[in-house]
Amino acid sequence: MDVSMLTPAQARSLIRQDQWNKPTSGMSNGYIQANLVVLPKALAYDFLLFCQRNPKPCPLLEVTNIGSPIPEIFAPEADLRTDLPEYYVYKKGELIQKCSSISDLWSESLIAFLIGCSFTFEEALVKNRIPIRHIEERKNVPMYNTSIRCQPAGEFQGSMVVSMRPIKKKDVIRAVQVTSRFPSVHGAPIHIGDPKSIGISQLDEPDFGDPVTIKEDEVPVFWACGVTPQAIAKDRKPDLMITHAPGHMFITNERNEGYSV
Amino acid sequence: MDVSMLTPAQARSLIRQDQWNKPTSGMSNGYIQANLVVLPKALAYDFLLFCQRNPKPCPLLEVTNIGSPIPEIFAPEADLRTDLPEYYVYKKGELIQKCSSISDLWSESLIAFLIGCSFTFEEALVKNRIPIRHIEERKNVPMYNTSIRCQPAGEFQGSMVVSMRPIKKKDVIRAVQVTSRFPSVHGAPIHIGDPKSIGISQLDEPDFGDPVTIKEDEVPVFWACGVTPQAIAKDRKPDLMITHAPGHMFITNERNEGYSV
Incomplete structure (x- = not known):
C-alpha cells in the first residue's frame, strides 16, 4: 500500500482502526x-x-x-x-x-x-532539491538543547530545543528562502553554522533523535523545534x-x- | 518639532507628560x-x-x-x-x-x-510608491463590517471588520506582495474588488472612519482590521x-x- x-x-x-501503528512520515503527502x-x-x-x-x-x-x-x-x-x-x-x-x-x-x-x-518545510526543501540527511540515512532528525532562552510565560520557562539539518554551502541561502515561507511551521532557521554559539558542544551527541553525517561541503543549519513546548511543559x-x-x-x-x- | x-x-x-495628546500617526517613523x-x-x-x-x-x-x-x-x-x-x-x-x-x-x-x-504595512506601501488615499486626504481610514465570520472562541464571536484602501490597478499585485511580508500586522489583503461579495453594500458609507475618493483606475482593496478584536470584545x-x-x-x-x- x-x-x-x-x-x-x-x-x-x-x-x-489500529491498522497503522508506525510513524506518519510520508503518509498523505x-x-x-x-x-x-x-x-x-x-x-x-x-x-x-x-x-x-x-x-x-x-x-x-x-x-x-x-x-x-x-x-x-x-x-x-x-x-x-x-x-x-x-x-x-x-x-x-x-x-x-x-x-x-x-x-x-x-x-x-x-x-x-x-x-x-517540520515535515511541512522538509517537503518544501526536498521539492527544491535540497536533500534531508536524516531522511536519506533513515534516522530521526538530530535535536539539541541550546542556550537560547525562551520568553517565559506564567508557569512555563526554559530553553529552546533545535533540530539540525546539514545543508550544502551552495544551498544554504535557498534553504533560508524556502523555509521562511512557512512561518506557521517553524519558518526560517534560527542559526547557521557554529553550534557552540548557541550552546551546543557536540553535534555527534544529540540530546534527542540520532546523529547524522555532516559532509565536508556542508554547514549545520538549525531550526526551532516542536519538541520545545513538550520539553517545557514536561518540566x-x-x-x-x-x-x-x-x-x-x-x-x-x-x-x-x-x-x- | x-x-x-x-x-x-x-x-x-x-x-x-501630557505634552502630546493627538494621534500618533507619523511619530517615531x-x-x-x-x-x-x-x-x-x-x-x-x-x-x-x-x-x-x-x-x-x-x-x-x-x-x-x-x-x-x-x-x-x-x-x-x-x-x-x-x-x-x-x-x-x-x-x-x-x-x-x-x-x-x-x-x-x-x-x-x-x-x-x-x-x-496597519501603520506598519502602510509605511511599507508608501516606501514602494503606492500612495495611501486616506493619508493624502487627511482622513481616518474607512472601515466596514463584513459578512466574513471570525472563528469563535469561548465567549467571543462575530464578524470581521476590514479597512479599505483604493489602489491603482497596476499597483494591486505589488500591494499584495509588499503587505504579505508583514503577517504579524494583518499581512496580505483579505479581499480585492467587489465589496458586495464580502457583505459591504456602500463603500461611501463606512461603518467606522471616513469615506475616501476612489478613482476610475483604482480597485478597492480590503485588509483585516484591528478594530475587529475591540468590536468583538465590546459585544x-x-x-x-x-x-x-x-x-x-x-x-x-x-x-x-x-x-x-
Whole structure:
C-alpha cells in the first residue's frame, strides 16, 4: 500500500482502526502534520501564552475548545483521542504509558494543542532539491538543547530545543528562502553554522533523535523545534500531559502550501 | 518639532507628560505602533484564543503578565497606563470615559493585549510608491463590517471588520506582495474588488472612519482590521474594557522591518 497517496481521512481511518501503528512520515503527502500536546485547563492559559510568546519553537496551529478532542478548524471530522498512531502519557512529568488511544484518559477538563511540525518545510526543501540527511540515512532528525532562552510565560520557562539539518554551502541561502515561507511551521532557521554559539558542544551527541553525517561541503543549519513546548511543559510536571509519540503525528486536512506566505 | 524623528522612548515621554495628546500617526517613523485592549483576567483565555484563531484581524504582538502594565518584550521601560495619548474606557460595553491615563483604573486582575496595526504595512506601501488615499486626504481610514465570520472562541464571536484602501490597478499585485511580508500586522489583503461579495453594500458609507475618493483606475482593496478584536470584545459587554482611542496608539521599541518575513 502506498500510504503517501491516502487522503488525510483515509490515513486517520487506518490509524483509528489500529491498522497503522508506525510513524506518519510520508503518509498523505502534501498535508500538514501536527505535534500534539494535551494539558489540563488549569495550565492552558499559561501554555497558550507561552506559545504566543515563542512562535518559532511553538507555532500553534489549533487549540481545541475546553473538553473537546475535535480539531474543528484543521479536521472537524477527526478525533484526537484515537487518530494518532501512538501517544505518550505523562504524570507529574514522568512517562508512565505508551498507547494507541487516549479515549479512556480523556476528560472535560482537557485541552488539545496542535503545533506545526517540520515535515511541512522538509517537503518544501526536498521539492527544491535540497536533500534531508536524516531522511536519506533513515534516522530521526538530530535535536539539541541550546542556550537560547525562551520568553517565559506564567508557569512555563526554559530553553529552546533545535533540530539540525546539514545543508550544502551552495544551498544554504535557498534553504533560508524556502523555509521562511512557512512561518506557521517553524519558518526560517534560527542559526547557521557554529553550534557552540548557541550552546551546543557536540553535534555527534544529540540530546534527542540520532546523529547524522555532516559532509565536508556542508554547514549545520538549525531550526526551532516542536519538541520545545513538550520539553517545557514536561518540566512543569503537570498532573497529566499527553503528547504524540515522536514521529507519530496527527494528519490534518489542510495542505502544506495553504500555510505558506 | 519633527515628531517623526523622535525615538520611541522620547515620544512616549512626551505622551506620558501630557505634552502630546493627538494621534500618533507619523511619530517615531519606522517603529511598530500597536492597538491596545485591556481586559479582566477572567476573559483573557478566551480572548487570547480568539486572537490565536483569527490572526489576520487580531495579530497579537504581546500579552502582558497578569496585573502587569509593562510590555516586557516590545518596550520594557514603558508603562501602558500612561504612555498612550488617549484611552477609551468601556463598562458593560458602553463607552463611559475618555482619558489620558488609566493609572487609577489599573488593578492586579487586568491584562493588556498589544495588537499589530496597519501603520506598519502602510509605511511599507508608501516606501514602494503606492500612495495611501486616506493619508493624502487627511482622513481616518474607512472601515466596514463584513459578512466574513471570525472563528469563535469561548465567549467571543462575530464578524470581521476590514479597512479599505483604493489602489491603482497596476499597483494591486505589488500591494499584495509588499503587505504579505508583514503577517504579524494583518499581512496580505483579505479581499480585492467587489465589496458586495464580502457583505459591504456602500463603500461611501463606512461603518467606522471616513469615506475616501476612489478613482476610475483604482480597485478597492480590503485588509483585516484591528478594530475587529475591540468590536468583538465590546459585544461581550465585559465589566471593564480599556482600549486606545482611535489613532492614538502605543509606540513600541521594535522596528517595522524587524517583523517582516
